[in-house]
Amino acid sequence: MNSEIYVDTVVIGSGILGLSIAYYISKKFPNMTIAVLEKNPTFGVETSSRNSEVIHAGIYYKKDSLKAKYCKLGREMIYDICKKNSIPFNKCGKFIIINNDEQYSKLIQIKENAFYNEVNLKYLDKRELSKIENLSHFTGALWSPDTGILDSHSLMKYLEQSAIENNVHFVYKSSFHKMIDMNRDAYLIEILDENYKPYHIKCRNFINSAGLNSDKVAKSCGIKDNFKIKPCRGRYFSLSYKYKNYFKNLIYPLPDPMGGLGTHITFDLNGKLKLGPDIDWSFSETHEATDIDLYKINQNDLLCQDKFLESGKKLIPSLKTEDIYPDYVGVRPKLFVDNNLYEDFLIKEITNDNLFSIHLLGIESPGLTSALAIGNEISLKIN
Ligand SMILES: Cc1cc2nc3c(=O)[nH]c(=O)nc-3n(C[C@H](O)[C@H](O)[C@H](O)COP(=O)(O)OP(=O)(O)OC[C@H]3O[C@@H](n4cnc5c(N)ncnc54)[C@H](O)[C@@H]3O)c2cc1C
Known part of the structure; x- marks a missing residue:
């Protein structure tokens, strides 16, 4: 790429979020020009490949939080996409266990929270657990049938390949450096190539899914929150x-x-x-x-x-x-x-005139589970 290029949509970062966003936008808008800019030589080598690879059911998150919403939607989308495209997964379920009777009330609180989030959990007592291999020493447990694991690399590979087939341009070894201008018609951004040589891209949709760097990208775009x-x-x-x-x-x-x-x-x-x-x-x-x-x-x-x-x-x-x-x-x-830990995902959306930008901040667990739901929703917001 040289000097100044125009694309309709720029996505910063090719972790599971950036890949999902590019996949859904390119499916919905076959004629849109889309570029995913990634500072590493390939996709998904940061947080998206250093996690537990658990498809979470959505048990613990606060009612009406973004985590609760996207986790529940996203987990079903993951199971579906894995089944349809031979991406390895195992809906193995999970037990939340206790080692003594005093902890029972805590399990009940978890069950109540899960109930508000419409997540299915079943209580098993010691007698029931004794029939399950290697679980007989626990006093009680909650069983979550909707929890599973997946091969997250295979899912990311599938999203990248499908997006490429939909003409998404992945530009590796390219870092977002700064937002230069946001006028009525376009964002103008500066990118550094692998030799730190700057070049410029204009776009009208700008999506910040830069993971551990997303706060810096958002600030460069003029978001002043502390x-x-x-x-x-x-x-x-x-x-x-x-x-x-x-x-x-x-x-x-x-x-x-x-x-x-x-x-x-x-x-x-x-x-x-x-x-x-x-x-x-x-x-x-x-x-x-x-x-x-x-x-x-x-x-x-x-x-x-x-x-x-x-x-x-x-x-x-x-x-x-x-x-x-x-x-x-x-x-x-x-x-x-404001120096306080923010417990939820923070998604900041800015629309003015013809321009649309969205910043995904603090996408920690269950970000892997939620990624497809977030990507799909973003594709419905842009035009
Ligand atoms: C220990 C741990 C365990 C977890 N376990 C689970 C789990 O079991 N289940 C679950 O659902 N979630 C889990 N998560 C959360 C999940 O891994 C993350 O929410 C998810 O991977 C975030 O994806 P992302 O695309 O936002 O970020 P990332 O994967 O970090 O991707 C961001 C990308 O942006 C790129 N980038 C950054 N700055 C720039 C720039 N300036 N220019 C260009 N590119 C840039 C980076 O190189 C990177 O590739 C876990 C997280 C951790 C840390």
Whole structure:
């Protein structure tokens, strides 16, 4: 690409959100020119490939929140697209377990919340759990039949390929640098190519799905709100081969009162178990959310082995130190507004004259599950 180019729609970022948005817009508008700009050499190498790959049912989110809305819609869209296009998935279900009777009231609160979100959950007592392999030591559990796992890379590949077939232009190794102008007819944006050489694009629809960078992109577009994305690491320890296929369902403890879902056990489509993610704020004040060092396993992470083992033993009592090893780290794009943690997705839409822009901020979990619903809805907003 050279000097100044016009396309109808520019999408910044090719994580699961950017891919879904490009896919749905290109399906709805076959003649629209669409460019997806991505700073990395390929799609989905940041948060979208460093997560648990869980298709969440939508149990915990606040009633009427965007998380509750998009998770419920998005999960059904994921199951549907996976079934129709041979994308590997497993609707394995999940148990939220308790280890003693005192925790029962917490389970009931979760069930009530799920009820408001129209999510199906069933309570199983100790007697019922004793009939299920490797669950007999739990006191009680909630069973979520609509939770599952998927091969998120295959889903992203499918979205990218379908969008390319619909003439979407993916421009890799190209970073959004700044918004230069927003006049009545077009946005004018500056992009840096892989050699940091600037070039310019004009467009009338501008979509910011830049994940950990979305606050900076939004600010460059003149959004003055006092928000910032801070990185919150989530570490995973995997379990040795001997625990392969140990559980047939995902196993979650009660949510952590300090935030998050509690260190849980999920598995991939090959049955390999992992513990995590935990919550590690240690870099949030010192590092930019996009700092590559956040993904590296450091000395402190290795020291967490005992903490993971302790959490893991509540789920698999026979677990030993040598059964777990540090595997990988994902980074949550935690959004702070006026210095307060913002618990929901924040979607800012700006329409003036012929121009439309939308900024997706703080798309943490259940962002993977919600992506298709968000992408589809954005495609219905633009013209
Ligand atoms: C530890 C962890 C576990 C999770 N588990 C789950 C789960 O089990 N289920 C679930 O539903 N959700 C889960 N999530 C949430 C989910 O992974 C995210 O919500 C989702 O991947 C966000 O996708 P995205 O496209 O917004 O961001 P990203 O995947 O980060 O994509 C953003 C893209 O924008 C690009 N970009 C950034 N700045 C620029 C720029 N200036 N120019 C060009 N390109 C740019 C980046 O390179 C990147 O490719 C988890 C998240 C974490 C961190």
